[in-house]
Amino acid sequence: LAKTTQPISMDSYEGQEVNITCSHNNIATNDYITWYQQFPSQGPRFIIQGYKTKVTNEVASLFIPADRKSSTLSLPRVSLSDTAVYYCLVGDNMGRRALTFGSGTRLQVQP
Amino acid sequence: DVKVTQSSRYLVKRTGEKVFLECVQDMDHENMFWYRQDPGLGLRLIYFSYDVKMKEKGDIPEGYSVSREKKERFSLILESASTNQTSMYLCASSSQGPYEQYFGPGTRLTVT
Numbered sequence: 001l002a003k004t005t006q007p008i009s010m011d012s013y014e015g016q017e018v019n020i021t022c023s024h025n026n027i028a029t030n031d032y033i034t035w036y037q038q039f040p041s042q043g044p045r046f047i048i049q050g051y052k053t054k055v056t057n058e059v060a061s062l063f064i065p066a067d068r069k070s071s072t073l074s075l076p077r078v079s080l081s082d083t084a085v086y087y088c089l090v091g092d093n094m095g096r097r098a099l100t101f102g103s104g105t106r107l108q109v110q111p
Numbered sequence: 112d113v114k115v116t117q118s119s120r121y122l123v124k125r126t127g128e129k130v131f132l133e134c135v136q137d138m139d140h141e142n143m144f145w146y147r148q149d150p151g152l153g154l155r156l157i158y159f160s161y162d163v164k165m166k167e168k169g170d171i172p173e174g175y176s177v178s179r180e181k182k183e184r185f186s187l188i189l190e191s192a193s194t195n196q197t198s199m200y201l202c203a204s205s206s207q208g209p210y211e212q213y214f215g216p217g218t219r220l221t222v223t
Contacts, residue, residue, distance in 0.1 A: 034211075043115075043201045043214025044154070087153070099212075100170065101146070101154035 004088045009106040018075045020105050022088030025069050033064060033071045036087040038104070044087060048073070075107075083109045114138070115215035117202050123221045130189040132218050134202030142205045143185035144212065145169075145177060147198040154201065160185055192222045 005023045012018045024033070032051050036044040048055055050062040050071070061074040075082055085104040118133035136143065144159040146169075156169030158177040166177050174196060178186045185204075189196055199219050203212040 036212075041217070043203065043217055044212075045214070046211045049211070100156065103151065103153040 004090055004102050006086075006088050006102060006105045008103065009108065011108050011110065012078055013110050014079055015077050018078050018082070018107060018109075020073045020075075020086055020088075020107070021070055022073070023070045024088070024090045027068050027090055028092065030092045031068075031090050032092075033062065033068075034089045034091075034099070035060070035062065035073045036089065036101070038085045038087065044101070047086075078107075078109050080109050080111060083107060115202055115204055115213050117200075117215040117218050119218050120216060121219050121221075123223065124189075124192050125223055126193060128189075128192050128222075130192050130220065130222075132187040132189075132200055132202075132220070134185045134187070134204075134215055135183055136185075136204035136213070137183065138204065138206070138213070139182065140204035140206045140213075141182075142212075143179065144203040144205075145175075145185065145187045146201045146203065147171070147196075148201060148217075149198050157187065192220075194222050196220065197222045 034049040035047045037047050038044040048060050048062045050064050052064050055062045063072045085106050087101050087104040089099045091099045115136045124130050142161050145157045146154040148154050155171050157175050158169050160166045160179045163182050176188045199217050201217045202215040205212045
Protein backbone atom coordinates (compact mmCIF):
# COMPACT_ATOMS: atom_id res chain seq x y z
CA LEU A 1 0.00 0.00 0.00
CA ALA A 2 1.25 3.46 -0.85
CA LYS A 3 2.41 5.39 2.19
CA THR A 4 1.10 8.91 2.64
CA THR A 5 2.69 11.92 4.30
CA GLN A 6 0.70 14.91 5.55
CA PRO A 7 1.50 17.87 7.79
CA ILE A 8 0.73 17.14 11.41
CA SER A 9 -1.19 20.36 11.96
CA MET A 10 -2.34 23.56 10.28
CA ASP A 11 -3.90 26.78 11.52
CA SER A 12 -6.27 29.06 9.66
CA TYR A 13 -8.84 31.81 10.19
CA GLU A 14 -12.50 31.85 9.37
CA GLY A 15 -13.24 32.75 5.76
CA GLN A 16 -9.86 31.67 4.43
CA GLU A 17 -9.23 28.91 1.91
CA VAL A 18 -7.26 26.01 3.35
CA ASN A 19 -5.14 23.66 1.29
CA ILE A 20 -3.84 20.44 2.82
CA THR A 21 -1.29 18.57 0.76
CA CYS A 22 -0.61 14.87 0.95
CA SER A 23 2.35 13.18 -0.69
CA HIS A 24 2.14 9.60 -1.93
CA ASN A 25 5.25 8.95 -3.98
CA ASN A 26 4.61 5.23 -4.41
CA ILE A 27 1.05 5.47 -5.65
CA ALA A 28 0.14 2.61 -7.98
CA THR A 29 -1.72 2.80 -11.26
CA ASN A 30 -4.95 1.43 -9.80
CA ASP A 31 -4.87 3.52 -6.63
CA TYR A 32 -7.45 6.16 -5.81
CA ILE A 33 -6.98 9.04 -3.37
CA THR A 34 -9.56 9.56 -0.65
CA TRP A 35 -9.93 12.12 2.13
CA TYR A 36 -11.78 11.76 5.40
CA GLN A 37 -12.69 14.27 8.10
CA GLN A 38 -12.94 13.45 11.81
CA PHE A 39 -14.42 15.57 14.58
CA PRO A 40 -13.62 14.86 18.23
CA SER A 41 -15.51 11.91 19.70
CA GLN A 42 -16.85 10.88 16.28
CA GLY A 43 -15.85 8.39 13.62
CA PRO A 44 -14.26 9.70 10.40
CA ARG A 45 -16.51 10.89 7.60
CA PHE A 46 -15.82 10.49 3.88
CA ILE A 47 -15.21 13.84 2.16
CA ILE A 48 -13.99 13.26 -1.37
CA GLN A 49 -12.28 10.79 -3.66
CA GLY A 50 -10.38 11.19 -6.91
CA TYR A 51 -8.09 9.51 -9.39
CA LYS A 52 -6.61 12.36 -11.42
CA THR A 53 -6.99 16.07 -12.24
CA LYS A 54 -9.70 17.77 -10.19
CA VAL A 55 -12.77 16.64 -8.33
CA THR A 56 -15.23 18.99 -6.65
CA ASN A 57 -18.24 18.40 -4.45
CA GLU A 58 -20.31 20.53 -2.11
CA VAL A 59 -17.74 20.25 0.65
CA ALA A 60 -14.29 20.38 -0.93
CA SER A 61 -12.11 20.15 -4.01
CA LEU A 62 -9.36 17.66 -4.64
CA PHE A 63 -6.47 18.54 -6.94
CA ILE A 64 -4.27 15.77 -8.30
CA PRO A 65 -1.31 16.61 -10.56
CA ALA A 66 -0.44 14.56 -13.60
CA ASP A 67 2.21 12.47 -11.84
CA ARG A 68 -0.26 11.69 -9.00
CA LYS A 69 2.56 11.69 -6.44
CA SER A 70 0.70 14.21 -4.34
CA SER A 71 -2.79 15.59 -3.88
CA THR A 72 -4.27 18.69 -2.31
CA LEU A 73 -7.53 18.93 -0.43
CA SER A 74 -8.96 22.43 -0.72
CA LEU A 75 -11.56 23.72 1.73
CA PRO A 76 -13.07 27.03 0.56
CA ARG A 77 -13.86 29.70 3.15
CA VAL A 78 -13.44 27.61 6.26
CA SER A 79 -15.52 28.15 9.38
CA LEU A 80 -14.97 27.20 13.00
CA SER A 81 -16.90 23.99 12.36
CA ASP A 82 -14.20 22.83 9.93
CA THR A 83 -11.82 22.35 12.86
CA ALA A 84 -11.10 18.64 12.62
CA VAL A 85 -8.51 16.05 11.67
CA TYR A 86 -8.21 15.33 7.95
CA TYR A 87 -6.88 12.01 6.67
CA CYS A 88 -5.47 11.25 3.23
CA LEU A 89 -5.68 7.63 2.09
CA VAL A 90 -4.43 5.91 -1.03
CA GLY A 91 -5.45 2.47 -2.22
CA ASP A 92 -6.85 0.18 -4.84
CA ASN A 93 -10.61 0.49 -5.28
CA MET A 94 -10.94 -2.82 -7.05
CA GLY A 95 -9.82 -5.40 -4.56
CA ARG A 96 -10.72 -6.39 -1.07
CA ARG A 97 -7.79 -4.79 0.63
CA ALA A 98 -8.48 -2.36 3.41
CA LEU A 99 -7.01 1.11 3.56
CA THR A 100 -4.51 2.49 6.02
CA PHE A 101 -5.26 5.67 7.90
CA GLY A 102 -2.21 7.70 8.90
CA SER A 103 -2.06 10.22 11.72
CA GLY A 104 -3.85 12.88 9.68
CA THR A 105 -3.63 16.68 9.70
CA ARG A 106 -5.17 18.55 12.59
CA LEU A 107 -6.75 21.75 11.25
CA GLN A 108 -7.51 24.47 13.76
CA VAL A 109 -9.72 27.32 12.54
CA GLN A 110 -9.60 30.50 14.58
CA PRO A 111 -12.27 33.22 14.64
CA ASP B 112 -28.83 7.24 5.57
CA VAL B 113 -26.38 4.50 6.42
CA LYS B 114 -26.39 3.69 10.05
CA VAL B 115 -23.60 1.90 11.88
CA THR B 116 -24.28 1.25 15.52
CA GLN B 117 -21.97 0.01 18.22
CA SER B 118 -23.21 -1.75 21.32
CA SER B 119 -21.69 0.63 23.88
CA ARG B 120 -20.26 4.16 23.91
CA TYR B 121 -18.28 3.55 27.08
CA LEU B 122 -17.09 0.29 28.61
CA VAL B 123 -14.93 -0.48 31.63
CA LYS B 124 -13.49 -3.97 32.02
CA ARG B 125 -10.94 -5.65 34.23
CA THR B 126 -7.68 -7.18 33.09
CA GLY B 127 -8.19 -10.75 31.95
CA GLU B 128 -11.88 -10.41 31.15
CA LYS B 129 -13.28 -11.49 27.80
CA VAL B 130 -14.74 -8.49 26.02
CA PHE B 131 -17.22 -8.40 23.15
CA LEU B 132 -17.73 -5.29 21.05
CA GLU B 133 -20.67 -5.49 18.69
CA CYS B 134 -21.23 -3.57 15.49
CA VAL B 135 -24.34 -3.57 13.32
CA GLN B 136 -24.90 -1.86 9.96
CA ASP B 137 -28.24 -1.50 8.20
CA MET B 138 -27.19 -0.93 4.57
CA ASP B 139 -26.43 -4.47 3.43
CA HIS B 140 -22.74 -3.59 3.06
CA GLU B 141 -20.33 -6.34 2.16
CA ASN B 142 -17.30 -4.93 3.96
CA MET B 143 -16.93 -4.29 7.66
CA PHE B 144 -13.92 -3.04 9.62
CA TRP B 145 -12.66 -2.69 13.16
CA TYR B 146 -10.15 0.02 14.06
CA ARG B 147 -8.65 1.33 17.23
CA GLN B 148 -7.68 4.94 17.66
CA ASP B 149 -5.08 6.21 20.09
CA PRO B 150 -3.74 9.75 20.52
CA GLY B 151 -0.97 10.50 18.05
CA LEU B 152 -1.36 7.21 16.22
CA GLY B 153 -4.40 7.85 14.05
CA LEU B 154 -6.65 4.92 13.18
CA ARG B 155 -5.12 1.48 13.03
CA LEU B 156 -6.90 -1.41 11.38
CA ILE B 157 -7.39 -4.49 13.54
CA TYR B 158 -9.47 -6.79 11.33
CA PHE B 159 -11.79 -6.52 8.39
CA SER B 160 -14.31 -8.74 6.68
CA TYR B 161 -15.56 -8.67 3.10
CA ASP B 162 -18.16 -11.38 3.44
CA VAL B 163 -20.01 -13.44 6.01
CA LYS B 164 -17.66 -15.82 7.84
CA MET B 165 -14.67 -14.22 6.10
CA LYS B 166 -12.04 -12.19 7.91
CA GLU B 167 -8.64 -10.75 7.24
CA LYS B 168 -6.02 -9.42 9.60
CA GLY B 169 -5.28 -5.75 9.57
CA ASP B 170 -2.19 -4.03 10.90
CA ILE B 171 -2.58 -4.90 14.59
CA PRO B 172 -4.57 -8.14 15.04
CA GLU B 173 -2.63 -9.47 18.03
CA GLY B 174 -4.83 -9.94 21.09
CA TYR B 175 -8.05 -9.67 19.08
CA SER B 176 -10.37 -11.95 17.17
CA VAL B 177 -13.52 -11.28 15.16
CA SER B 178 -16.73 -12.98 14.21
CA ARG B 179 -19.08 -12.36 11.32
CA GLU B 180 -21.94 -14.82 11.35
CA LYS B 181 -24.43 -12.47 9.69
CA LYS B 182 -23.84 -9.87 7.02
CA GLU B 183 -25.00 -6.97 9.15
CA ARG B 184 -23.06 -7.83 12.30
CA PHE B 185 -19.31 -7.80 12.98
CA SER B 186 -18.03 -8.53 16.45
CA LEU B 187 -14.63 -7.76 17.91
CA ILE B 188 -13.47 -10.02 20.73
CA LEU B 189 -10.73 -9.38 23.25
CA GLU B 190 -10.03 -12.87 24.57
CA SER B 191 -8.22 -11.64 27.68
CA ALA B 192 -8.31 -7.88 28.03
CA SER B 193 -5.11 -6.08 28.94
CA THR B 194 -4.45 -2.49 29.96
CA ASN B 195 -2.72 -1.75 26.64
CA GLN B 196 -6.03 -2.42 24.92
CA THR B 197 -7.54 0.66 26.53
CA SER B 198 -8.54 2.67 23.49
CA MET B 199 -11.31 4.04 21.29
CA TYR B 200 -12.69 1.28 19.04
CA LEU B 201 -14.37 2.25 15.79
CA CYS B 202 -16.40 0.05 13.50
CA ALA B 203 -17.05 0.87 9.84
CA SER B 204 -18.79 -0.61 6.85
CA SER B 205 -18.64 -0.09 3.09
CA SER B 206 -19.96 -1.57 -0.11
CA GLN B 207 -17.76 -2.67 -3.00
CA GLY B 208 -14.25 -1.71 -2.17
CA PRO B 209 -13.13 -0.02 0.99
CA TYR B 210 -13.41 3.59 0.04
CA GLU B 211 -16.50 5.25 1.32
CA GLN B 212 -16.53 3.78 4.76
CA TYR B 213 -19.30 4.67 7.18
CA PHE B 214 -18.22 4.77 10.78
CA GLY B 215 -20.06 4.09 13.99
CA PRO B 216 -19.85 6.44 16.99
CA GLY B 217 -17.09 4.43 18.65
CA THR B 218 -16.69 2.57 21.94
CA ARG B 219 -14.28 3.97 24.48
CA LEU B 220 -12.94 0.92 26.30
CA THR B 221 -11.02 1.22 29.54
CA VAL B 222 -9.26 -1.86 30.92
CA THR B 223 -8.24 -1.56 34.56
